[in-house]
Amino acid sequence: MSIEQDLGPKLQHGIKKDEPMSAHTSWMVGGPADYFLSPADLTELVEIVRYSGRNRLPLYILGNGTNLLVLDGGIRGLVVHLGPPFSYTEPDRSSLRAGAGTPMSVLANGAAEAGLTGLEFAIGIPGSLGGALIMNAGAFGGYIGERVQTVKLIDFYGRVETISGEEITFGYRSSSLVGQGVIVEACLALEKEDPEKILKTMEKYSAERRSRHPSLPSAGSVFRNPPDRPAGKIIEEAGAKGMRIGGAEVSAKHANFIVNTGEATAADILALIKAVRELVKDKYGLDLQPEVRIVGEES
Numbered sequence: 001m002s003i004e005q006d007l008g009p010k011l012q013h014g015i016k017k018d019e020p021m022s023a024h025t026s027w028m029v030g031g032p033a034d035y036f037l038s039p040a041d042l043t044e045l046v047e048i049v050r051y052s053g054r055n056r057l058p059l060y061i062l063g064n065g066t067n068l069l070v071l072d073g074g075i076r077g078l079v080v081h082l083g084p085p086f087s088y089t090e091p092d093r094s095s096l097r098a099g100a101g102t103p104m105s106v107l108a109n110g111a112a113e114a115g116l117t118g119l120e121f122a123i124g125i126p127g128s129l130g131g132a133l134i135m136n137a138g139a140f141g142g143y144i145g146e147r148v149q150t151v152k153l154i155d156f157y158g159r160v161e162t163i164s165g166e167e168i169t170f171g172y173r174s175s176s177l178v179g180q181g182v183i184v185e186a187c188l189a190l191e192k193e194d195p196e197k198i199l200k201t202m203e204k205y206s207a208e209r210r211s212r213h214p215s216l217p218s219a220g221s222v223f224r225n226p227p228d229r230p231a232g233k234i235i236e237e238a239g240a241k242g243m244r245i246g247g248a249e250v251s252a253k254h255a256n257f258i259v260n261t262g263e264a265t266a267a268d269i270l271a272l273i274k275a276v277r278e279l280v281k282d283k284y285g286l287d288l289q290p291e292v293r294i295v296g297e298e299s
């Protein structure tokens with residue numbers, strides 16, 4: 001039996017075949033996923049995870065696709081998207097429980113409305129909570145890892161597990177949650193604060209983002225910051241601003257962003273990443289490491 005016949009009828013939203021990943025990534029590039037699934041609830045997600053295990057089909061978990069370069073040949077196996085059914089916020093007196101599909105701005109606003117401080121930094125980060133936990137996303141001196149009380153996930157055998165924050169190691173744009181399963185929910189420790197004050201801080205952060213970040217499609221910062229200086233400054237000083245391959249361009253506004261000017265392919269972006277890396281290595285002997293995750297196959 002095929003996956004469509006076997007698993008399809010059990011899923012409310014069915015299975016999409018050869019779904020273009022360009023429709024699901026902020027760079028708007030990427031070839032087809034063999035099978036694209038959007039589970040309607042936890043039961044469906046568990047069913048999908050078990051099916052992939054039983055049939056030895058690779059499973060790729062997609063949040064909002066804002067830190068991903070999916071190559072033009074696409075992704076083999078299953079891509080599972082945690083979308084709206086996994087987006088919710090449930091504030092308590094000093095914590096916030098939220099689904100892994102919750103956009104980071106919704107999370108920040110949910111906390112603000114409940115008069116809870118600690119997630120102001122998340123406003124404007126276009127990813128989902130699940131992706132943010134994997135990446136230990138952060139901004140303006142805050143990062144998600146420092147707020148984690150518990151994380152609920154489905155391991156690759158389809159079992160529900162709850163891990164406490166102390167069991168997880170968070171580093172600079174990294175976390176030990178990688179490879180442990182599909183994150184479905186987290187509980188975050190926050191403190192009480194005047195909502196007005198929280199909103200003011202978030203407005204300031206949003207304005208800063210608008211002034212610093214390009215508006216064309218991107219995946220945010222391409223390279224990790226070396227310990228002593230921001231990668232953007234180094235790339236700018238190396239003279240890479242405006243460098244272009246095909247439809248991909250090093251942003252003139254922020255040198256650590258590569259933007260899709262309209263017709264970029266993943267191959268253009270990948271080639272530009274390599275070119276910037278080589279330029280910086282030749283000039284300064286420094287090997288910049290990508291922050292974005294490169295997945296799938298070249299065409």
Ligand SMILES: Cc1cc2nc3c(=O)[nH]c(=O)nc-3n(C[C@H](O)[C@H](O)[C@H](O)COP(=O)(O)OP(=O)(O)OC[C@H]3O[C@@H](n4cnc5c(N)ncnc54)[C@H](O)[C@@H]3O)c2cc1C
Nearest residue numbers: 063064065066067127128130131132134137138183219220
């Ligand atoms: C304009 C712009 C600005 C940005 N600004 C910032 C910033 O200030 N700070 C920052 O840290 N990042 C920033 N980013 C990058 C990005 O938004 C973050 O890394 C975000 O956390 C990624 O979340 P996502 O849902 O898009 O994850 P995706 O890109 O979909 O996935 C990222 C990784 O997480 C995994 N993953 C996703 N969801 C789950 C899940 N539920 N369970 C298990 N694994 C999962 C994926 O398999 C993948 O390995 C920016 C991006 C853009 C486009």
